[in-house]
Amino acid sequence: MPNLLTNTLSRPHLRAQFASLRAQGLRSRDAAARLHISEGEALLAHAVGPMNLKEEADSRYSVTVLDDDWVGLLRGLEGVGPVMALTRNDHVVHEKIGTYRHVSAQGHVGLVLGPEIDLRLFLAHWHMGLHVVEHDPQQGDTQSLQFFDAWGRAVHKVHARPHSDLQALETLVQQHARPQLTPVLRPLDDTAPRAQPRPDAQIDRQGLGEAWQAMQDTHEFFDLLRRFGAERQQALRLMEGTFTHRTPLVAVEWLLRRAAREGLPIMVFAGNAGCLQIHTGAIERIETMGPWLNVLDAGFNLHLRSDAIHESWLVTKPTADGEVTSIEVFDDRGDLICMFFGERKPGQPELPAWRTLAHSLTQAPTPADRPAGHREAA
Structure with missing residues (x-):
């Protein structure tokens, strides 16, 4: 499948198309799929560093690229208090509300062992982290941390809730913000052959x-x-x-x-x-x-x-x-x-x-x- 961000759509055009699809009620993942790109690639087009001030003001999203200190980011979420953890694949979405506690890692395997949020992390598949602020005319601003693999497919998301400490979230984002980084994502290719099991x-x-x-x-x-x-x-x-x-x-x-x-x-x-x-x-x-x-x-x-x-x-x-x-x-x-x-x-x-x-x-x-x-x- 072609990578439309680099081969067809300019970033301003992509942002406009993505915002239009979101306004129609499509979820972020589905809106990106309609444009034949990954969700991570669609959001990366809204990174605040490359946009000028007018583009930032007109954009539905404000996105900040984060460093790859995955464990530090997740540990820092404890101070944010209750949030919603979301993990999904093509056919199921799993959402839990709670606080990130007892975050640890050994090598590329991590754990979150809170009473509500319980995760097993396979960090070799984590490639890009983003702080995403979505500006919705009806619902107001919403904030999240979103993590993606090398193809721009979401591996985990953390959404702020009404009782989240947004100041603590802002402090965490500033500690890990790397707006000068330009993550490179591999183009999606649904035609690539899948590995077949042994007979x-x-x-x-x-x-x-x-x-x-x-x-x-x-x-x-x-x-x-x-x-x-x-x-x-x-x-x-x-x-x-x-x-x-x-x-x-x-x-x-x-x-x-x-x-x-x-x-x-x-x-x-x-x-x-x-x-x-x-x-x-x-x-x-x-x-x-x-x-x-x-x-x-x-x-x-x-x-x-x-x-x-x-x-x-x-x-x-x-x-x-x-x-x-x-x-x-x-x-x-x-x-x-x-x-x-x-x-x-x-x-x-x-x-x-x-x-x-x-x-x-x-x-x-x-x-x-x-x-x-x-x-x-x-």
């Missing part, structure tokens, strides 16, 4: 099964996949009937509705190559809006494109604390969309009520679990 016949299925059975911790699963050269969805397929079972594609909706009805605390994992965001706790309000399946709670929102779910799996992993059960859903490219677990702390066994619920998802739903208008197959 099933080349995977040591017996060895994979034995190593799976020997797991003592769920975190060993990633090393297990690397060791046997198996892609995640491929491994689930190879272990079908032993450690994995297919579920109906609507299993996630049944899961959410039953968990809400029973007050069962769950864990919801969603993310991308650069960030995994986790919600832990009970959920309450489940709404469907067209293809979107939504959790709309006070401190947690989830927006999932249910029509993007191509496969849904019940997965069991042995651990030192007993079996751990998850529901994992994938799109038609084999990419993981999100995962669901019962609430659990290391060293504690899985909640029996969660295990019962998860295993029931391989069966037909009860009437209370069925989506409005749902019909069983004849």
Whole structure:
């Protein structure tokens, strides 16, 4: 796909087109896609350094490029107080309100371990940070920190909320502002071939099964996949009937509705190559809006494109604390969309009520679990 910022559209024209699409109600990501560029590239066109004063005054956005001290930036957010953390991929948006606490990193792997905001950071995929101020004639100014990979795809965003300390945010931005920097983004190319998994016949299925059975911790699963050269969805397929079972594609909706009805605390994992965001706790309000399946709670929102779910799996992993059960859903490219677990702390066994619920998802739903208008197959 061509890079229109450098090959077709001038920056003033891009800013005008992007502002027009945003004014029509398109989200920033979708407005950029309409222009055939990445969201990061669209926002970078609004960087305050290259714009003159009149352009800044007329622009819908004021964007400041930040340094790459990712851990320092996230640690500094604790002083800003409550904010909204947003992590997404093509099919799910995960939003949590809370304060960034206990931020740490070892090498390219980082952690945020607050009671509300719980993140796993894969910082090798972080390439550009921006402070974004959007000037909306109706809603006023909104502020956010937004982080992107080398292709300008968002890996994580932090949005100020009404109770955020905006002065503390401004101080943090000034400490990390680098307006003289001009990040270089790679052009998006959706036509590039994707790496294909190894043929099933080349995977040591017996060895994979034995190593799976020997797991003592769920975190060993990633090393297990690397060791046997198996892609995640491929491994689930190879272990079908032993450690994995297919579920109906609507299993996630049944899961959410039953968990809400029973007050069962769950864990919801969603993310991308650069960030995994986790919600832990009970959920309450489940709404469907067209293809979107939504959790709309006070401190947690989830927006999932249910029509993007191509496969849904019940997965069991042995651990030192007993079996751990998850529901994992994938799109038609084999990419993981999100995962669901019962609430659990290391060293504690899985909640029996969660295990019962998860295993029931391989069966037909009860009437209370069925989506409005749902019909069983004849």
